[in-house]
Amino acid sequence: MATFIDLLLNALVVGILLGGFYAALSIGLSITFGLLDVVNIAHPTILILGAFVAFILNSQLGLDPILAGLIATPVFYGFGWVIYQLYYNSFEKSGETDSLRGLAFFFGLLFIIEVGLIIQFGVDHRLVEAPYIGDSANIVIGEEIDVAIPYRLLVAFVAALIATFAIQLYLTRTFFGRAVRAVAQDMMALRLMGVDPIKVKRIAFALGMATAGVGGALMIIVLPIEPSVGRLYIGNVFAIVVLGGLGSVKGTLYAAVIIGIAESIVATFFGPSWAPAVSFGILLLVLAVRPEGLFGKTAGAH
Amino acid sequence: MTRILANRARVWLLGGLMAAAFVLSAPFATPAKAQSGDPIKVGFSMALTGALAGGGQQALLGIQLWAEDVNKSGGLLGRPVELVFYDDQTNPKNVPGIYSKLLDVDKVDLLLSGYGTNLAAPAMPIAIEREMVLMGLFAMDINTKWQYEKYFSILPAGPKPAEGFSQYWFDAVKQYNPKTIAVIAADAEFAQNLKKGAIVNAKKMGLDIVYEENYNPKTPDFTPIIRAANAKKPDLIYIASYPNGSTGLVRALAEVGTDAKAVGGGMVGLQFAGIMAGLGPMLNGILNYDFFVPEPTMNLYPGASELIGRYQAKVKAENLKVDALGYYLVPWSYANADVLGQAVKAVGSLDQDKIAEYIHNNEFTSVVGKIKFGDNGEWVQSRTIIVQYQGITNNDLDQFARAGTRKILAPADIKTGDLQSFNDLRK
Numbered sequence: 001m002a003t004f005i006d007l008l009l010n011a012l013v014v015g016i017l018l019g020g021f022y023a024a025l026s027i028g029l030s031i032t033f034g035l036l037d038v039v040n041i042a043h044p045t046i047l048i049l050g051a052f053v054a055f056i057l058n059s060q061l062g063l064d065p066i067l068a069g070l071i072a073t074p075v076f077y078g079f080g081w082v083i084y085q086l087y088y089n090s091f092e093k094s095g096e097t098d099s100l101r102g103l104a105f106f107f108g109l110l111f112i113i114e115v116g117l118i119i120q121f122g123v124d125h126r127l128v129e130a131p132y133i134g135d136s137a138n139i140v141i142g143e144e145i146d147v148a149i150p151y152r153l154l155v156a157f158v159a160a161l162i163a164t165f166a167i168q169l170y171l172t173r174t175f176f177g178r179a180v181r182a183v184a185q186d187m188m189a190l191r192l193m194g195v196d197p198i199k200v201k202r203i204a205f206a207l208g209m210a211t212a213g214v215g216g217a218l219m220i221i222v223l224p225i226e227p228s229v230g231r232l233y234i235g236n237v238f239a240i241v242v243l244g245g246l247g248s249v250k251g252t253l254y255a256a257v258i259i260g261i262a263e264s265i266v267a268t269f270f271g272p273s274w275a276p277a278v279s280f281g282i283l284l285l286v287l288a289v290r291p292e293g294l295f296g297k298t299a300g301a302h
Numbered sequence: 303m304t305r306i307l308a309n310r311a312r313v314w315l316l317g318g319l320m321a322a323a324f325v326l327s328a329p330f331a332t333p334a335k336a337q338s339g340d341p342i343k344v345g346f347s348m349a350l351t352g353a354l355a356g357g358g359q360q361a362l363l364g365i366q367l368w369a370e371d372v373n374k375s376g377g378l379l380g381r382p383v384e385l386v387f388y389d390d391q392t393n394p395k396n397v398p399g400i401y402s403k404l405l406d407v408d409k410v411d412l413l414l415s416g417y418g419t420n421l422a423a424p425a426m427p428i429a430i431e432r433e434m435v436l437m438g439l440f441a442m443d444i445n446t447k448w449q450y451e452k453y454f455s456i457l458p459a460g461p462k463p464a465e466g467f468s469q470y471w472f473d474a475v476k477q478y479n480p481k482t483i484a485v486i487a488a489d490a491e492f493a494q495n496l497k498k499g500a501i502v503n504a505k506k507m508g509l510d511i512v513y514e515e516n517y518n519p520k521t522p523d524f525t526p527i528i529r530a531a532n533a534k535k536p537d538l539i540y541i542a543s544y545p546n547g548s549t550g551l552v553r554a555l556a557e558v559g560t561d562a563k564a565v566g567g568g569m570v571g572l573q574f575a576g577i578m579a580g581l582g583p584m585l586n587g588i589l590n591y592d593f594f595v596p597e598p599t600m601n602l603y604p605g606a607s608e609l610i611g612r613y614q615a616k617v618k619a620e621n622l623k624v625d626a627l628g629y630y631l632v633p634w635s636y637a638n639a640d641v642l643g644q645a646v647k648a649v650g651s652l653d654q655d656k657i658a659e660y661i662h663n664n665e666f667t668s669v670v671g672k673i674k675f676g677d678n679g680e681w682v683q684s685r686t687i688i689v690q691y692q693g694i695t696n697n698d699l700d701q702f703a704r705a706g707t708r709k710i711l712a713p714a715d716i717k718t719g720d721l722q723s724f725n726d727l728r729k
Contacts, residue, residue, distance in 0.1 A: 006533070007529060007530065007533055010525070010526070014523065014525050015526075018522065018523050021522065021523075114351075120623075122622075122623025123350065123351055123358075123359055123623070123624075124355075124356045124359075124574065124577075124623070124624070124625060125356055125545055125549065126576060126580065127549070127576070127580025129580075135556065148557060148559075150523075150554075150558075153523060153525075222522055222523065223549075223550065224546060224550075224580065226352075228353075228391070228392075229353070229546070233520070236520070264526045267521070267530070268526040268527075268530045271515045272515055272521060272526070272527050273489055273518055275521065276520060
């Protein structure tokens with residue numbers, strides 16, 4: 001029984017932390033896809049770009065990967081600004097908002113970034129060094145319960161929490177944040193109010209992209225990175241954003257934690273090969289009951 | 303004006319896409335010169351991007367060094383050798399198309415497989431249909447199902463590779479008199495074949511398999527798996543994994559720990575320079591397979607050290623973005639092409655039946671020593687080595703180029719160190 005409780009507690013703790021990691025990867029997409037309806041399929045690859053920036057600053061200058069991610073954030077903001085402008089000029093401006101075209105655009109972007117990384121860095125797996133990687137805090141309860149909290153996942157969780165909280169505050173408490181939500185709800189109404197919705201979308205898209213700085217750093221803290229590894233996570237990040245509810249940043253965090261806990265519990269008690277099936281099973285179940293996702297607004301609310 | 307800008311942006315994007323598509327799908331060819339006549343084309347797919355590219359890139363360089371050597375010494379049958387290869391992106395789905403193209407469009411004369419079981423196995427049906435000799439590179443036990451008489455494997459794992467691969471690992475851990483074992487494997491062809499062999503060996507030793515699970519290659523965190531295995535209190539943990547999983551499992555072992563006496567076995571990726579340097583001291587105690595390490599007793603492979611020296615010099619001089627050390631694959635990918643080349647020279651033609659017959663009936667000497675193939679195309683004798691990571695104190699890559707960090711524990715005749723328990727090496 002003590003062994004069961006030990007396993008359960010560890011699975012819960014790791015699941016919550018893993019959820020934080022997933023949230024950090026998905027939060028940018030919850031803005032670009034969830035709020036702005038831009039199918040940024042390149043998001044995981046942009047995270048890999050962020051991971052490589054963290055890798056360079058860590059291996060060359062010895063900077064902590066998280067600090068490196070923070071330093072890179074404004075650069076990714078600028079990058080997002082440019083990408084949205086290009087996307088806007090190519091498609092939205094002429095009224096071609098067909099999501100398939102957008103998908104082709106971002107698929108192209110994915111390839112360009114991936115090939116660029118391969119040419120520049122090669123294909124070897126990269127890891128970073130930091131004192132919190134490979135160690136854990138242990139909470140011992142009695143003789144048989146020992147809950148290990150891996151620091152690298154704890155760091156990812158705390159960073160995701162801060163990012164979610166900050167973005168949520170920004171979107172709900174600031175004028176500009178409300179404008180971003182307004183652009184998601186009714187662009188025409190916003191235009192009639194004298195606000196330039198393109199400017200709002202550009203900044204919001206850049207904000208979503210900026211999260212790739214820290215998100216990428218967290219990715220290389222948790223996993224080994226090579227240029228194509230982002231493709232593995234395309235399904236996961238989109239599933240989390242949809243599960244959380246399009247347009248809900250806090251929903252993304254909750255959804256990520258639910259997926260994290262489900263994967264961890266299943267991996268511990270039923271075998272790790274079932275973990276992905278269970279997380280996508282949860283997505284299907286939730287969508288069957290609530291098609292708008294856990295925290296998404298129903299169609300009538302728009 | 304805005305329309306022009308939009309069109310320009312599209313042209314730019316299209317250009318980028320075309321460039322990307324070109325880089326990802328264009329055939330690569332090594333120019334052949336100095337000899338007369340049409341070149342002999344050697345075709346293969348290779349993991350030049352994706353999860354196994356760390357090995358695939360060094361394997362390619364090994365084959366290119368072979369082509370360089372052959373062309374310098376007059377080519378094959380008086381004709382220069384030309385390599386035609388495509389990036390399979392570590393995706394087995396790409397392999398059948400690549401081999402069809404190699405044979406139908408590029409009209410290659412000889413075939414090599416890509417690197418690794420998952421990428422070599424999908425080439426088998428095409429090689430069989432076209433009755434071509436196929437040289438497999440590090441492909442685990444893929445001929446058991448086909449029994450194809452023109453398949454030959456460069457994987458020194460013995461006549462029953464799935465079992466031979468882990469045989470020495472189980473021999474090495476006998477000293478602990480173990481009773482129980484946990485087996486963790488990736489959901490992939492290679493790891494599954496390896497797991498089957500490990501379970502056969504474990505049962506032969508009378509071990510009770512207390513935990514047996516597969517993991518999805520996308521798994522980001524392995525601490526729940528190590529926890530669940532630990533809960534069964536195994537004396538040994540055997541792991542068959544690919545690079546992402548190997549790294550994640552080593553980190554999880556550092557974070558969660560284990561009381562098992564020996565951990566490791568078939569962990570691919572721990573031999574790659576970048577991963578070894580990245581994991582550093584976390585590797586201490588891991589007991590894993592390998593094929594070539596810079597230990598003094600490895601001089602049984604004449605020419606291998608010199609070849610690796612050439613590889614390392616080339617990587618440095620040309621600033622190539624590939625594995626800096628090249629121990630893991632370079633001698634083997636070189637030998638893979640070399641055996642085929644020697645057979646072509648000996649039979650004096652490109653007749654696939656004659657080449658296959660010659661390879662079956664003769665012993666070869668290459669940079670990995672003497673090679674003799676059995677009826678199923680596998681090596682008649684296992685030469686997989688078991689190493690234990692010991693005395694690693696930092697993340698410096700150079701230490702892995704020197705003797706001492708990967709001590710050979712088996713086979714006994716080239717032993718350079720003694721087995722120590724997992725936790726003794728991690729204090």
